[in-house]
Amino acid sequence: MKILLTSVGRRGYLVKYFKRALGKDGRVWGADSSPYTPAFEYCDKTILIPEIGECDYAAEVLTLCKKNKIDIVVPLIDPELIVLAKNRQQFYDENILVVVSPVRTIEIAYDKFLTYQFGKDNGIAVPQTFINIDDALQAVSDGRLNFPLLVKPRNGSASLGILSCQNESQLRFAFENCPQPMIQQYIKSDEYGIDSFCDFDFAPISVLCKKKLLMRAGETDKAVSVNDPALLDFGLKIVQKLQVFGPADLDVVIDNGEPKLLEINPRFGGGYPCAHLAGADFPGKLIAIRNGNKLNPDIGSFPAGIYMLKQDEIITMTE
16 A cells, blocks of 8 residues: 655654554655655655645646555645645545545635634534624624734634734734734633544544643644543534544634634644544554445543653755
8 A cells, every 4th residue: 555645744753653554565655845855754755746836736646646556645734635625536536545525624624714604503612703803893892802802814824924912903903914814802721632533424433632732833742632521522523513534633722611613624733643642543544444444433532641742853864
């Protein structure tokens, strides 16, 4: 079996996880647009592909897969997801399993205001969110909302472009200078991540929770697994309402004891290693699906108290 991780970047740990899951029965390929990709060091085979937007990305990846008899494609960054989702049937027609959710799921996840609307429509608690500044200021005037407020791009990622506003003048300035802005209630709380895995029929197989201890560049840097029934039920409800295939990462805060959904990332999240160290083994589950095996749900069966602590590693590469 051959597995291709696209936009593999710095995710050397994912390459290692997939290689362990495969054992001696396969190879892990890595693709990226830069020859200076750290994770290439761990791949069995590496290949350069154009950046998304510079080509017909889906066609490029499909050609690569057909030529090299790739069995599974695992995209790892947000911009790839919508492109591959729109073309996933072409991969299936070639008996290539591309790990991506349906187009509507990707659209809901990629647009934070659509995420908010998804929550409201499905009885999932979400922070108050506005795309009209006058509506937000009216809510402040009515006492339904308080400063500080967050202004963030609807299609942002990695926590880029998020501004905290303490008053109306700051809010207006931030709103006018943010691309595709929205205003969101700020909830001072510990942040949690929920890692989930759903099979090809969108049935939930795994749900695990972690408390985020430290973030770096918008990605979970340190975390510890927790066993909180309320969070498990909350995560399960979300993936039952949303058609997800494969891994997904949900960002959640606690507001007066109530979990509220911030974001949905329908891919391997930066904090996935915490779930893997707790025994989740999403790579092994994907390989089992590709082999035609049925997965048994293991929701809530993983231990608490497993710490994930990332560290930097220096890679040397030949020319």
